[in-house]
Amino acid sequence: MTAADINRTILAVWRIEQPRLITSLSRMLRDVPLAEELTQEALLAALEHWPAAGVPENPGAWLMAVAKRRALDQLRRSRMLARKHTMIAWDLEQEQQAVPDFDAALDDDTGDELLRLIFTACHPLLSREARAALALRMICGLTTEEIARAFLLPDATIAQRIVRAKRTLSQSGLAYETPRGEELSERLASVLEVVYLIFNEGYTAARGEHWLRPQLCQDALRIGRVLTSIAPREPEVHGLLALMELNVSRAAARTDAAGEPILLLEQNRALWDQLQIRRGMQALARAHALGGAGGFYALQAAIIACHAQAATAGETDWPRISGLYTALAAVVRSPIIELNRAVAVGMAEGPQAALAIVDRLVDEPALKNYHLLESVRGDLLHKLGRYDEARAAFEAAAALAGNKREQELLKRRAADAAMS
Amino acid sequence: MRFMFIVTHPGPPGNPTPELMEAVHKLADREIKAGRMLDSGGLMPVATGAQVRIKDGKLSGIDGPFVEAKEVIGGYAIFELRDKEEALASAKEFMQLHRDHMPGWEGTCELRGFAGP
Numbered sequence: 001m002t003a004a005d006i007n008r009t010i011l012a013v014w015r016i017e018q019p020r021l022i023t024s025l026s027r028m029l030r031d032v033p034l035a036e037e038l039t040q041e042a043l044l045a046a047l048e049h050w051p052a053a054g055v056p057e058n059p060g061a062w063l064m065a066v067a068k069r070r071a072l073d074q075l076r077r078s079r080m081l082a083r084k085h086t087m088i089a090w091d092l093e094q095e096q097q098a099v100p101d102f103d104a105a106l107d108d109d110t111g112d113e114l115l116r117l118i119f120t121a122c123h124p125l126l127s128r129e130a131r132a133a134l135a136l137r138m139i140c141g142l143t144t145e146e147i148a149r150a151f152l153l154p155d156a157t158i159a160q161r162i163v164r165a166k167r168t169l170s171q172s173g174l175a176y177e178t179p180r181g182e183e184l185s186e187r188l189a190s191v192l193e194v195v196y197l198i199f200n201e202g203y204t205a206a207r208g209e210h211w212l213r214p215q216l217c218q219d220a221l222r223i224g225r226v227l228t229s230i231a232p233r234e235p236e237v238h239g240l241l242a243l244m245e246l247n248v249s250r251a252a253a254r255t256d257a258a259g260e261p262i263l264l265l266e267q268n269r270a271l272w273d274q275l276q277i278r279r280g281m282q283a284l285a286r287a288h289a290l291g292g293a294g295g296f297y298a299l300q301a302a303i304i305a306c307h308a309q310a311a312t313a314g315e316t317d318w319p320r321i322s323g324l325y326t327a328l329a330a331v332v333r334s335p336i337i338e339l340n341r342a343v344a345v346g347m348a349e350g351p352q353a354a355l356a357i358v359d360r361l362v363d364e365p366a367l368k369n370y371h372l373l374e375s376v377r378g379d380l381l382h383k384l385g386r387y388d389e390a391r392a393a394f395e396a397a398a399a400l401a402g403n404k405r406e407q408e409l410l411k412r413r414a415a416d417a418a419m420s
Numbered sequence: 421m422r423f424m425f426i427v428t429h430p431g432p433p434g435n436p437t438p439e440l441m442e443a444v445h446k447l448a449d450r451e452i453k454a455g456r457m458l459d460s461g462g463l464m465p466v467a468t469g470a471q472v473r474i475k476d477g478k479l480s481g482i483d484g485p486f487v488e489a490k491e492v493i494g495g496y497a498i499f500e501l502r503d504k505e506e507a508l509a510s511a512k513e514f515m516q517l518h519r520d521h522m523p524g525w526e527g528t529c530e531l532r533g534f535a536g537p
Contacts, residue, residue: 005505012505016513019454057516059509111453218500225455252536275458275498 018141023113032120033166042067111230122191130165131194150212235292242301245280249273265313299328318348335364351383371400391417422534429527440521460497
């Protein structure tokens with residue numbers, strides 16, 4: 001094995017073991033940022049020792065022993081400083097001498113601890129970007145370099161983001177806390193927002209970019225699945241997982257051989273991943289069973305599910321999709337959602353009803369430079385036989401489109417309208 | 421990357437020890453909760469299956485039981501993992517359980533990546 005091979009092996013073991021290391025340590029130290037730092041030291045110790053000594057037979061136990069030793073040292077140091085932790089340190093020493101139960105990973109207790117960890121890493125006090133970096137680091141065990149490559153940013157930027165975020169948590173006294181009661185749903189929203197941010201960062205990555213970028217979808221899915229196991233009663237957790245599983249099921253069909261995007265209705269449905277769709281549908285069913293059918297993520301998942309369940313584009317249940325968009329627009333007022341609703345209404349009821357919605361959006365400041373608004377308008381006008389107006393709309397859309405291929409397509413449609 | 425783990429062992433399987441069963445369930449539970457294991461299943465004995473073969477250009481279906489196979493597939497699991505190293509680390513942990521809880525057992529866990537689009 002080359003040194004690079006050994007490093008990859010160590011990082012693989014690390015990603016498997018890291019959650020229980022950091023949860024054990026944060027329970028010992030009652031301080032998540034500190035626990036994170038000391039588990040990183042365990043990784044460094046492995047990177048230092050294993051290349052020469054080989055990967056131990058039970059690598060998890062090795063890492064846990066090192067991490068706990070660091071934590072005990074830390075507690076001893078703070079005891080010398082402030083003789084406060086005598087009892088805790090003594091207890092821990094006793095515990096250390098007993099045979100530790102390393103297999104107790106992710107049992108109920110560890111689940112609570114992991115939930116606390118995620119809530120801390122995704123604290124609303126931190127910027128969304130900082131939350132994303134901390135979550136990838138603490139939950140998925142990614143290194144700073146991996147996170148930087150995935151987000152197309154310099155290593156130093158991510159490193160600084162993580163250091164600052166941990167400092168913010170430590171200084172604000174929020175280093176170890178679990179939200180309860182009413183605060184819980186607000187805090188959960190902050191977690192889900194970050195998971196979805198990570199997912200979308202990977203989902204919008206172009207083919208040919210570093211593989212770590214699309215991998216972000218899988219990282220977000222991992223966090224999403226972890227969340228469903230440690231917060232199983234929260235419908236939106238299942239809703240978000242459903243949305244991600246269903247979206248990622250189309251990954252293989254989303255681009256052509258040249259890497260150009262293929263629109264959903266034109267995709268080869270045989271390439272949609274049925275295992276992923278099944279998992280998505282199960283998660284959506286759970287969200288519904290928990291009474292969460294009207295949630296922000298569950299509604300979006302239900303829309304995607306309509307596509308996933310249609311054997312052909314022609315069999316899509318547009319009236320249902322249009323109804324789901326109406327429900328979604330009632331949850332979040334967003335001109336983009338309204339535009340999507342218009343497309344669904346156009347498919348379900350015809351272009352006239354859809355155009356009425358789109359025309360109400362023309363003065364929306366948020367859509368002022370959004371080429372898809374004019375593109376949808378052009379399409380509806382064309383269907384209504386109002387060709388001059390359609391041509392003008394497609395031309396306006398082409399002028400706003402950032403992507404050359406899209407520009408060409410829109411110009412072609414403008415020319416078609418001119419000849420009709 | 422998606423991987424399939426296929427567990428094979430020589431000849432008729434001995435019943436797994438309760439300790440092994442428990443350890444494997446625990447590991448599977450952890451892997452599902454960690455979002456890595458997507459699907460898994462154990463297979464019924466070879467004798468209850470059937471084979472459809474092409475030999476010398478002829479197609480034939482044969483019901484079990486068969487002449488004892490050298491290697492028998494006992495079960496499979498499907499994982500979504502970052503890379504082959506992660507798959508290897510995971511398979512080693514799984515096989516180590518067999519060594520710890522069912523002394524004398526021999527077998528193979530083969531891991532294969534899914535062919536991409």
